[in-house]
């Protein structure tokens with residue numbers, strides 16, 4: 001009985017201390033200050049474990065198709081490079097001001113599986129600047145970006161520009177051009193159907 005009583009008192013004190021700390025304003029939420037190493041460890045460990053767990057069971061389509069990669073490079077340039085940068089290209093002002101900073105995706109792509117890259121791109125990461133692209137994009141509009149990301153670690157600045165130029169017109173960020181020949185074309189990607197504007201789920205997002 002005595003142990004239970006002591007535990008109840010200790011728990012109450014801890015809860016009051018946590019709530020008091022939250023209201024005190026002592027925790028610095030500014031993006032310009034860095035996390036302490038303990039908070040950093042806790043957040044990144046939690047994040048990596050969550051990504052690994054959630055990516056299990058995701059079925060990865062064939063990502064080797066050149067048309068898919070071409071579509072992906074345009075989408076990457078329009079949707080991701082502003083925050084993450086690209087070969088030979090720093091992140092834009094918005095990306096430079098984020099905390100945690102958006103990592104170089106060439107490094108991420110060499111460490112993460114396609115399923116993990118897909119899951120993060122689709123679902124985003126809470127309490128960071130990483131958006132859930134799945135809120136506005138179907139899976140079939142996300143896989144081309146993942147296909148491109150698998151090539152990213154091998155690209156230098158010139159190769160990136162070349163790929164971007166040769167991919168002109170591909171991907172949903174290039175004049176709604178159909179992604180010719182890729183196995184998922186049309187499947188649920190409303191921008192491939194300009195004749196039905198009421199299904200156009202990208203109308204509110206611009207780059």
Ligand code: HEC
Nearest residue numbers: 079080083098100101102103108117120121125128129130
């Ligand atoms: C508004 C800024 C922003 C945009 C735009 C953005 N990201 Fe991110 N992204 C982030 C931030 C910030 C993180 C770091 C989150 C963290 O540290 O947990 C991140 C993390 C990631 C990660 C995890 C990397 C790792 O090593 O853990 C992947 C993968 C990723 N983003 C992919 C993308 C893709 C693909 C796009 C484009 C479709 C994109 N991001 C667009 C801000 C952005």
